[in-house]
Every structure is written in C-alpha cells, then in structure tokens.
Amino acid sequence: MSFNTAGQRSEDDSIQRKIGSYDSGNAGPLLIAITGMHGNEPAGIRAVRSVIAQLNATQPPLRGRFLALAGNLAALCEKKRYLQHDLNRIWLPENVKRIRGTQVSILKDEDRELREFVDAVEGELAAAKGRAILVDLHSTSAPAPPFSVISDTIQNRRVALSFHIPVVLGLEEAVDGTLLSYFGEQGLTAVGIEGGQHDDDSTIENHESVLWLSLVAGGLLTEAAVPALETHRRRLKEATRGLPQVVDVIYRHGIEPDDEFEMRKGYTNFHPVKKGELVGQDVQGDVFVPAKGLLLLPRYQGLGDDGFFVCRPVKIFWLYLSSLMRGIGLDRLLVLLPGVRADTGRGSILLVDTHIARWLVVQVFHLLGFRRSGFKGEFLSFTRRPEGPEINRD
Numbered sequence: 001m002s003f004n005t006a007g008q009r010s011e012d013d014s015i016q017r018k019i020g021s022y023d024s025g026n027a028g029p030l031l032i033a034i035t036g037m038h039g040n041e042p043a044g045i046r047a048v049r050s051v052i053a054q055l056n057a058t059q060p061p062l063r064g065r066f067l068a069l070a071g072n073l074a075a076l077c078e079k080k081r082y083l084q085h086d087l088n089r090i091w092l093p094e095n096v097k098r099i100r101g102t103q104v105s106i107l108k109d110e111d112r113e114l115r116e117f118v119d120a121v122e123g124e125l126a127a128a129k130g131r132a133i134l135v136d137l138h139s140t141s142a143p144a145p146p147f148s149v150i151s152d153t154i155q156n157r158r159v160a161l162s163f164h165i166p167v168v169l170g171l172e173e174a175v176d177g178t179l180l181s182y183f184g185e186q187g188l189t190a191v192g193i194e195g196g197q198h199d200d201d202s203t204i205e206n207h208e209s210v211l212w213l214s215l216v217a218g219g220l221l222t223e224a225a226v227p228a229l230e231t232h233r234r235r236l237k238e239a240t241r242g243l244p245q246v247v248d249v250i251y252r253h254g255i256e257p258d259d260e261f262e263m264r265k266g267y268t269n270f271h272p273v274k275k276g277e278l279v280g281q282d283v284q285g286d287v288f289v290p291a292k293g294l295l296l297l298p299r300y301q302g303l304g305d306d307g308f309f310v311c312r313p314v315k316i317f318w319l320y321l322s323s324l325m326r327g328i329g330l331d332r333l334l335v336l337l338p339g340v341r342a343d344t345g346r347g348s349i350l351l352v353d354t355h356i357a358r359w360l361v362v363q364v365f366h367l368l369g370f371r372r373s374g375f376k377g378e379f380l381s382f383t384r385r386p387e388g389p390e391i392n393r394d
Helices: 043-058 073-078 093-100 109-127 154-161 179-184 201-217 229-239 316-327 330-336 361-367
Strands: 018-022 026-035 063-070 132-140 147-150 167-169 189-197 246-254 271-273 278-282 285-288 293-296 306-313 340-343 346-352 370-376 379-384
Touching: 018 043, 026 043, 026 109, 026 201, 043 063, 043 132, 043 189, 043 201, 063 109, 073 109, 093 109, 132 179, 132 201, 147 154, 154 167, 154 189, 154 201, 154 316, 179 189, 189 201, 201 229, 246 293, 278 306, 316 330, 316 361, 330 340, 346 361, 346 370, 361 370
Parallel strands: 026 063, 026 132, 132 189, 147 167, 167 246
Antiparallel strands: 018 063, 147 189, 246 306, 271 293, 278 285, 293 306, 340 346, 346 379, 370 379
C-alpha cells in the first residue's frame, strides 16, 4: 500500500516515491525521512507510514514540514538490495552531475532512481522555509541493535546523540558515494540509522522511535507534543544497553563479486573480535580480522561490496574537546603546522606531508572537523566537513 500527501491509504499496493507528509502550515524546519534506498529493507517504509498516520490522527502543532520519501522503487518491488548498482554507493558528485545532465527517458535502473530521487529532494529543499534535516533509515542482514552513522559535524552529532544509540564515525571515509555524504557536503544535517535486522518487527519500532525523537531534536515538535517520548527513548536505550556511545571505523573489508566472500555464521554488530580472528572465507582462502575491535555490518546477503567493518570505541570526552576546539577556531591554525598547507585555490582542502607531520595526523584533523579524502600525489589530503547553521528549537 502507499499513502497520499495527507497520509491516507491509496487504493493500490505500489510504493510511490513520496510515501506521505505532514504539515500544519507553520514555518520551520524540513525533516525528510528517507526509506528503501535498498530494496530488501522495508522496515523504514512501515515505520514512516505508522508515524504519518499517527500525526494525521492527532494533528499536533508542527513547525515546518515532515516528509517521507522512498529510494529504490524498482528494487523494492523486486525485494532485492539493488538491480544493477547499489543506489547508496553512486552519489559521487561527478556521477550525479552526469545523471542530471541526461534525459530521463534514457536512464535505467539505479541511474533513473537517483535522478527521480534527487529531483524530488531538491524540489523540497528549494521550497523549504527553514533548516533541512535528512534521516536515512536502513536495516542489516545480521541481527543488530540500532545505531546511527554520521559525518562528524556538530549538528549531526547533536541529532544523533539525541537518539541514545551508538554513533558510528568514519564510515564516510571508508565508503564512497553515499547519499548522506552527498547531501552532507552541501551543509545539510544528515544522519543514517541502522534500525536492526531487515524483517524483525523490533526494527520497525526502533525506526518509529528514531523518527519521533528526530521531530523533537529537529525542532518540529515540542517534547510535550509527543506523549510517548520517554517510551521511545527507553526503547532505544534498552536495545543498546552496554554498547559504546561512540565508535570510529578503522577498517573496511571490501569485496568483489569474484571473491565469493562468505562471512562465518554467528557474528552480529558490535561483536568483539581479536586481531587475526578468522571471520570468513573467499577464493583466496581464510579471511582474518586485521586489528582488535568491534565487528560492524557483517555481510549475510548476496549483494554488496562491503564484507565487514571493524570499529573502536571513542571516549565522549574527545567529542566535547573537538566541539570546543572548532568553536574557538583552532581549525584555521592547522596551516601553521609543519608539513601542512592549503591546496592551491581550495581553502577547504589541506595537504599534509606525512614525512614531516607524522604523529596523530588523522586524529588531529578529525578533531578539527576534517575528513581524510585520500592522497594527492604524495600528500595526504583532508577536506573540511561543511557545518550548517544551528538547528533552531525555539
């Protein structure tokens, strides 16, 4: 089934790009819930339908606009992760530019899905009367507690930490072409949510709780307008009890179709692993973990080029310290350090000679709001993460 713009059921059973919306006519932020970027992840769609139905039933005084969009419609119909290309791996700026410059009638599969989706989002952003926030709802093939994924900006942190689930940093450095990175580079607040295993009913509930908390964190609803708010907070806290508040990705095991990679059974998200632990097999033989940490996103599905990730806990102190350092402008002093210079004509990119600056380079740049973007010649390149304006909750 689908919902029309008023949140009511449509007569057909198809999933439409616009799942539904709620708008009480007041100026304010735009919150876009993104669902179904992968066609085998239906929980987010069910969650937004439930929330929109409740909003329309209770009619709370909302500031701004809440909108839910579906991503890969064709893959959702097939109940497959994707058809030809992972829709959440093709959002590279040059690729989006190429697709937007091509006639829609020529585009196929995920290229066409991206074109229709980005046009829908850009149309909403152009009409928005306040700050825009994206919440991208996903689920996993392995049993999993809920967690969030962000590019490490102050606004992203503030929204993600309000959910009381683990926050994963550094994934955007390990994985290219995600929707969150694309819109995050435009200065939008953008948070990804892994709600749990694909077909688990608790995943739908976790996504619903995240959506209600997003409406409050984004300033669209007051806490008093969500009577069950504490229930939603408690649900997410209990689902993630004992897990670290923040983790940083330190390793990605990328795979190709010809690798015939198979993950050993029994692993879940945040499963502790030791250096050298056997976790899978491929055509070359056994696959071992290269470093001690926590396993993340083990692949138990036939599609995708991520075998697994390894992450490590981050003390919340370092996030508070980095907020302070960014607030007083220490990031602008990085070019004064030995071995660091600005890329010619591009002040947002810094180049580091690692023969000169050798100690804790990545950690320092992360603290000050930069992401590692690879090498330019023999220099390590870092790009400043764009920080949007403050979310106004008044």
